[in-house]
Amino acid sequence: MQRTWVQKIFQPAVVATMMACIVVSVVQLLQLFVPTWSGVYLTSVVFLAALEAPAAGRLLRRRRLGWSERVSFRVGEWVLILIALKLGSYAARSVDALIADMALWQEDIGYFFSVEYIITIGLTLFTWITAADIHENLADLAMPYRGVAIDREAIRSRLVGQFFWGGLMLLIVAGITRIGVAQILNLRHPPVPGIIINALLYFVLGLLLLSQARLMALRARWQIQDIPAVSDVGSRWSRVSLAFILLLAAVALLLPTSYSFSLLESIGVILGFILQSLHMLAGLLVLLLSLPLLFLLSLLPGQAVESPPMLPRSTPPMVPASPEAGGPSWWAVLRSLIFWGVVIGIMVYTLRSYLGYRGELLGEVRTRSWVARLWAFLTELWRRIRHAAGDSVEPLRRRLAELAPEGVDIGARRLWRWRRLSSMNPRERIQYYYLSFQHRGEKAGRPRRKGETPHEYSGSLRQKKPEVEPDLTQLTDAFIEARYSLHAITGERAGLLHETWNRIKRALRA
Amino acid sequence: MVELSLYVLILFAIAALMQIDFFFSILYLFFGAVVFSRLWARRALSHLQLERRLVNRAFLGEEVPVVLTVRNTGWLPLVWLQIHESLPIDLIIPNALRRVVSLAPRGRAELSYILRGRRRGYYTLGPLALTTSDVFGFEENTVRWTHADYVIVYPEIVPLEKLGLPSVSPFVSLPTGRPRLFEDPARVIGVRDYHAGDSPRHINWKTSAAAGQLLVKKYEPAIALDTVIFLDLYESNYTRRTQDWASECAIVAAASIANHLTERRQAVGLITNGRDPLAKEQAMPHPVPTRRGQAHLMRILEVLARVEVAGTQPLTTLLSRQQPELPWGATLLIIAGRESEGLPEAIVAARHAGFPVVLMLTDFRAPSGRIEQQQEALGVPVHRIRASDDLKTLFER
Numbered sequence: 001m002q003r004t005w006v007q008k009i010f011q012p013a014v015v016a017t018m019m020a021c022i023v024v025s026v027v028q029l030l031q032l033f034v035p036t037w038s039g040v041y042l043t044s045v046v047f048l049a050a051l052e053a054p055a056a057g058r059l060l061r062r063r064r065l066g067w068s069e070r071v072s073f074r075v076g077e078w079v080l081i082l083i084a085l086k087l088g089s090y091a092a093r094s095v096d097a098l099i100a101d102m103a104l105w106q107e108d109i110g111y112f113f114s115v116e117y118i119i120t121i122g123l124t125l126f127t128w129i130t131a132a133d134i135h136e137n138l139a140d141l142a143m144p145y146r147g148v149a150i151d152r153e154a155i156r157s158r159l160v161g162q163f164f165w166g167g168l169m170l171l172i173v174a175g176i177t178r179i180g181v182a183q184i185l186n187l188r189h190p191p192v193p194g195i196i197i198n199a200l201l202y203f204v205l206g207l208l209l210l211s212q213a214r215l216m217a218l219r220a221r222w223q224i225q226d227i228p229a230v231s232d233v234g235s236r237w238s239r240v241s242l243a244f245i246l247l248l249a250a251v252a253l254l255l256p257t258s259y260s261f262s263l264l265e266s267i268g269v270i271l272g273f274i275l276q277s278l279h280m281l282a283g284l285l286v287l288l289l290s291l292p293l294l295f296l297l298s299l300l301p302g303q304a305v306e307s308p309p310m311l312p313r314s315t316p317p318m319v320p321a322s323p324e325a326g327g328p329s330w331w332a333v334l335r336s337l338i339f340w341g342v343v344i345g346i347m348v349y350t351l352r353s354y355l356g357y358r359g360e361l362l363g364e365v366r367t368r369s370w371v372a373r374l375w376a377f378l379t380e381l382w383r384r385i386r387h388a389a390g391d392s393v394e395p396l397r398r399r400l401a402e403l404a405p406e407g408v409d410i411g412a413r414r415l416w417r418w419r420r421l422s423s424m425n426p427r428e429r430i431q432y433y434y435l436s437f438q439h440r441g442e443k444a445g446r447p448r449r450k451g452e453t454p455h456e457y458s459g460s461l462r463q464k465k466p467e468v469e470p471d472l473t474q475l476t477d478a479f480i481e482a483r484y485s486l487h488a489i490t491g492e493r494a495g496l497l498h499e500t501w502n503r504i505k506r507a508l509r510a
Numbered sequence: 511m512v513e514l515s516l517y518v519l520i521l522f523a524i525a526a527l528m529q530i531d532f533f534f535s536i537l538y539l540f541f542g543a544v545v546f547s548r549l550w551a552r553r554a555l556s557h558l559q560l561e562r563r564l565v566n567r568a569f570l571g572e573e574v575p576v577v578l579t580v581r582n583t584g585w586l587p588l589v590w591l592q593i594h595e596s597l598p599i600d601l602i603i604p605n606a607l608r609r610v611v612s613l614a615p616r617g618r619a620e621l622s623y624i625l626r627g628r629r630r631g632y633y634t635l636g637p638l639a640l641t642t643s644d645v646f647g648f649e650e651n652t653v654r655w656t657h658a659d660y661v662i663v664y665p666e667i668v669p670l671e672k673l674g675l676p677s678v679s680p681f682v683s684l685p686t687g688r689p690r691l692f693e694d695p696a697r698v699i700g701v702r703d704y705h706a707g708d709s710p711r712h713i714n715w716k717t718s719a720a721a722g723q724l725l726v727k728k729y730e731p732a733i734a735l736d737t738v739i740f741l742d743l744y745e746s747n748y749t750r751r752t753q754d755w756a757s758e759c760a761i762v763a764a765a766s767i768a769n770h771l772t773e774r775r776q777a778v779g780l781i782t783n784g785r786d787p788l789a790k791e792q793a794m795p796h797p798v799p800t801r802r803g804q805a806h807l808m809r810i811l812e813v814l815a816r817v818e819v820a821g822t823q824p825l826t827t828l829l830s831r832q833q834p835e836l837p838w839g840a841t842l843l844i845i846a847g848r849e850s851e852g853l854p855e856a857i858v859a860a861r862h863a864g865f866p867v868v869l870m871l872t873d874f875r876a877p878s879g880r881i882e883q884q885q886e887a888l889g890v891p892v893h894r895i896r897a898s899d900d901l902k903t904l905f906e907r
Contacts, residue, residue, distance in 0.1 A: 156647055157513065164517045168524065171536065175528040192530045203536055207543050207646065214647035218590060222610055227592065229610035230619070236612045237589045241645040248546065252538035257531035339534075346518060346541050354515045486657055488561045491583065 004234075006212055007142065014205050015134050016050035019127040021202035022166055025173040026123065032177060034116075038092060042120055045085060049128045052081075054135035081128075085120055086112070134162055142216040144223045152217045159213055163206040170202055191258050204249055211241035256339040260332035263340045269333050426494035427482045433501040434479035440508045454480055468507040471500045514544050514648065547644030550586055555642055555653050557584030558591075562635065562659045567812075568627040570666040574601075576635070578621045582613040592641040593621065598633040601625040601661065627663035630761065632787055632816040634658040664811045665758075665765040701725040702835060706796040707809070736777045736800040736837045739764050739810075742825040742846035743784030743817060749848070749875060756847045756873040757819045763870060763895050764845050765814050772807040779840075780810045783828045785820030794822050800837055826852040833863060845870045845895075849879030857881060857890055870895055 023046040027039040056077055060070060090098045104111040137155050176184055178192045215237050222229050261269065424432060438448055441461055448457045458476040462469045478497055482489055518541050525533035559581040568574045578595065582588055592610050599605035602625050611619040636658040643650040701714050704724035712726040741764045748756050764780065771778040779800035786795035795813045798806075825846060836842075842865045844857070849871070857867050869881055870893045882892045 160513070160517075167536075168520065171521075171524055171528075171533060175524070175530050175533065178530060179528060189529065192528075192532075194532060195535075196530075196532050199532065199536060200539075203539055207539075210647075211645045214643070214645060217647065218610075222592075225608070227608045227610055229590075230612055233590055233610060233612045236587065236614070237645065240587055240589050244547070244550075244645065245543070248539055248542040252535045252542060255535070255538050257534035342538065343522075346522065346537070349541075349545060350515045350518050487659075488559050488657070490559070490561060491581075 006234075006238075007138070007216075011135070011138055011209065011212065012051055012054050014209050015054070015131050016047045018163075018166065018202050018205050018209070019050040019131055020047040021198040021205075022170045022173075023123055023127065024198040025170050025177065025196075029173050029177045030119070032181065037116070038089075041089060041092065042123065045088060045120060045124055046127045049081065049124045050131035053128045053132040057132055057135060081124065082121065085124060086117060089117065089120070130162070130166070134159065137162075138213055138216065141213055142220055144220050150220075152220070156210075156213060156217060160210060163210060167199070167202055167206060170199055174199055193258075195253070200249065204245055207245045207248075208241065211237070211245070255342060256335040259336040259339045260329075261336040266333060266336045266340055270337070426489040426491045429494040430478050430482035430489065430497055433497055434475060434482075437475060437501060437504050437508075440505055444508045465504075465507045468504050471503050471507075474500050475504060518544065543646065544648060547646050548649045551642055551644040551649060551651055554582070554584055554586050554588045555640065555651055557582060557586070558588075558640060558653075559583055560638065560640075560655050560657070564625075564635075564659060564661065566660055567662050567664070568625075569664050570627050570630060572627045572663075574625040574627065574661055576623055576625060578607070578623075578638075579618060580611065580613065580621070580640075581618040582616060585615045587615050587617070588613040588642055589645060590642060591619075592639075594639040594641070595635065596637060597623075597625070597635060598631075598661075600629045600631060601627065601633055601663075625661060627661075630663045630665040630758075630815050633661045633663070635661065662812055662815045665761050665814045667769045668762060668766050670766060670770055695729050698727045698729055700728040702728050705799060705835070707799045707801070736779070736840035737767075737771055738779045738781060738800060738836055738840050738842055739768060740825065740829065740832075740842055740844045740846075741780065741782035741784065741814075741817070742828075742844065742850070743782055743819045744824050744850070745819050745821040747825060747847050747850045748819065749873060752847075752873050752875050753819060759872040759895060760845045760847065760870075761814050761817065763872065765811055767843065767845075768807055768810045768814075772802065772804065775802055777802045778806075778810065780813055781828065781832050782813070782817055783820070783823045783825060784817035785822060786813070786816050787818065788816060794820075797832060797835070800840060824852070825850055826856040829856045829860060833860060833865070836865065839864055839866075841866045841868060843868045843870065845872065847871065847873040848876030849881055854880045854888075858888065861889065869893070 020043050023043050024039070027037065027042050030037050031039065056073075060073060065073060087098075090101075101111065137159050140150060140155050141152055141159075143150060174196050178194075178196075179189060183189050215234065219229070221227075259266070434454070438457070441448065441457070444464075446461055446464060452460075454476045458472040462472055465472070475497060478493065518537070521533070521537045521540055525537050561579045561581075562576060563579070564574055564576040566574075578593070580591070580593065589612055590610055591613060593608065595607040597605050597607060602623065607621065607623050609621050611621070613619060636655065638655040639652055640655065641650060641652045695712075701717050702725065704713060704718075704726050708726045714725050714727050718725045741760060743757055743760070745753075764782075768778050768780065777800040780798040783794055786793065789795055795817060798810050798813055825844070829842075829844075842860055844853075844867065846853070846869070849869075857869070860867050867890050869885075869890055871882070872895045874894065881888060881890055885892045
């Protein structure tokens with residue numbers, strides 16, 4: 001199979017960068033203990049090792065070596081890697097230091113395997129193996145059918161797992177580094193602000209890799225099933241997935257990550273606000289109701305009451321303003337509310353998804369007697385609320401429509417019409433045009449009689465308005481098609497009818 | 511998906527325990543990727559519009575180009591969409607259209623394929639399955655577009671010589687001097703039940719209203735040249751070995767004769783006991799009354815395109831039931847595989863009722879029956895339909 005640039009360059013680079021992101025966090029943790037630890041060296045070594053792993057794997061596959069040859073190849077490869085790691089650690093130091101250390105190695109080989117070197121080997125080995133495994137999975141995903149069925153779903157699941165657990169390790173290490181080892185068991189430490197760039201990069205690249213892995217799996221499937229795919233799938237896929245992930249990252253960074261008020265406090269603030277608003281509204285209502293009463297009372301004849309003598313004005317002592325006196329900051333409340341809203345949303349969705357996939361569990365919970373009763377009560381309550389709301393709103397809407405003055409009504413209807421038209425599908429739009437035409441015909445003095453077919457009705461209007469005869473025929477035909485056909489009605493057809501409908505309206509108005 | 515829920519919960523736990531603000535951002539990113547990508551795929555599928563454009567009638571051997579248009583009416587792109595349309599194997603090989611397209615917001619894709627009318631019949635196109643997923647492959651969704659278009663491939667029409675019939679008149683044995691009869695609309699003699707195809711002008715509205723069902727006027731017969739084709743597709747009247755071949759041959763013969771008579775401006779009708787896939791409970795098609803003209807011929811051909819061999823009603827029963835409804839004096843042209851039991855009696859009864867009868871048999875393996883042996887005495891011409899090489903190859907395909 002022809003390998004694309006995505007497989008040749010993009011995937012190795014992404015995997016290597018992700019490995020480097022993990023190691024950056026590890027290095028930062030190590031630097032807490034050994035501040036002189038060379039982070040750049042270790043990160044570069046890991047990056048190169050993660051690049052080398054897939055290249056060596058491909059070479060082995062291409063040469064089709066036997067088992068013993070493969071072992072010799074791997075041993076030789078690792079001897080070279082170990083030497084390169086050792087020599088590389090002297091890159092920032094002088095050659096004299098290397099020569100001096102070489103003399104020490106001859107005396108005692110233990111000097112060769114320093115703690116720093118062993119940790120470097122360990123991290124390199126870990127990233128090398130992980131990178132090789134990820135590339136192996138990616139290659140399996142992209143592999144077309146070769147006589148053996150490949151469980152691509154299992155491979156994809158493994159890849160998601162590798163991505164997630166790697167990310168989790170990165171987060172834990174980065175978290176320990178930021179909180180401090182001493183504070184790690186203290187759960188009441190203050191929140192730690194700031195962006196962890198390598199973590200963000202890891203997750204963005206990981207999602208991109210998963211997206212590309214999905215494309216590769218699909219391409220393999222299409223190849224096996226001999227389904228031709230259009231050429232622009234790959235390019236659109238890359239563009240769309242990149243834009244989607246970046247947009248998600250931007251939104252994730254903008255959302256609040258902490259709260260100033262606990263959940264109950266936030267709810268309390270909102271309830272307080274609602275009560276205050278209701279109180280104000282009630283006051284306003286009482287005032288409005290009492291105004292005519294006061295006016296009537298003022299008309300009654302009566303004696304003027306002597307006003308009591310004015311008391312001397314006292315000046316209250318000045319109280320220093322406190323920051324709490326002004327109430328909670330609305331921005332902080334809003335942020336807290338968004339935060340809790342998102343967190344509760346995540347929890348509910350996750351729980352729902354889990355129970356959804358465990359349908360029998362949800363069914364079992366629902367059959368418990370008290371849960372079943374509660375569930376039945378809540379569903380019945382919800383049904384009644386909806387019913388009551390519908391019953392009360394509908395007469396009000398009708399009454400308002402009747403009461404509204406003609407001019408206001410037309411404007412409101414026009415607004416409603418545009419809002420509705422944009423949300424209608426082509427079939428509904430055509431039906432709307434016809435019904436509107438019928439309504440206007442009725443206003444023009446020719447209502448549609450009971451039992452009259454659309455063609456008969458338009459025929460009678462044709463005699464009255466012969467200038468729009470073709471338009472009437474076109475609209476009636478389109479209506480019959482939209483009303484009775486089963487095939488799809490295109491938006492273009494509905495769009496063309498809009499002008500026809502306008503012409504008929506103008507003619508009927510004249 | 512369970513694993514994804516678990517991952518989200520773990521991320522939440524880590525973020526809540528460590529109280530590092532940025533971990534919540536990572537949680538939002540991961541959760542957003544899981545949720546919104548799935549919502550996207552579902553929503554995008556609900557904004558698809560499909561349309562098939564085709565001419566749904568074809569003669570045998572004709573090509574029918576079909577254009578399938580897929581429109582994305584939403585504002586979200588559909589990065590991949592797999593289209594799988596099931597098609598009749600008699601019209602196209604392989605019998606499915608499978609493509610993968612990518613649709614931009616408000617974009618559309620057109621797929622085209624060509625059907626070949628290789629065998630007469632009524633064929634439905636579809637259903638069509640549309641599959642897509644989110645870009646991460648967390649969820650794959652498939653929707654079915656059940657709207658089915660259809661294609662009718664008319665039976666082959668061949669010159670009568672190819673069927674071994676005389677081209678001037680297949681009814682050569684009919685006494686030429688005898689006057690033929692048809693209905694005279696000026697002279698109403700009664701009413702009968704309405705049948706599909708009867709002219710609305712012949713409906714007796716007052717009587718229909720009183721009876722609660724549609725009734726049409728029966729006219730006094732006058733001189734006629736009407737022919738009613740009785741096509742026998744009763745399963746038991748064909749031998750198992752030759753059933754496919756002989757029944758198709760009977761249908762081709764019926765179509766060719768109907769065409770021949772229409773060209774000569776003679777009225778022709780069709781009554782068959784085959785199964786119509788479009789009729790309720792796949793019953794027999796409604797009898798096509800005797801009329802003239804190309805439009806009427808097309809109606810007959812449509813029935814002949816759809817009709818299939820079935821065990822609905824024996825030909826003899828059909829003959830006796832339909833006889834009272836037939837135009838008086840019309841020629842009954844019976845096309846059958848072989849002489850079935852009771853057919854000679856039914857034919858004699860028809861003859862006595864004043865209907866000239868012509869019998870055509872298509873099953874060449876069937877032995878000669880009573881009618882064939884005594885055709886002179888009975889006054890019933892019998893033709894053995896000889897299929898041409900073209901027909902043979904048609905049925906051998």
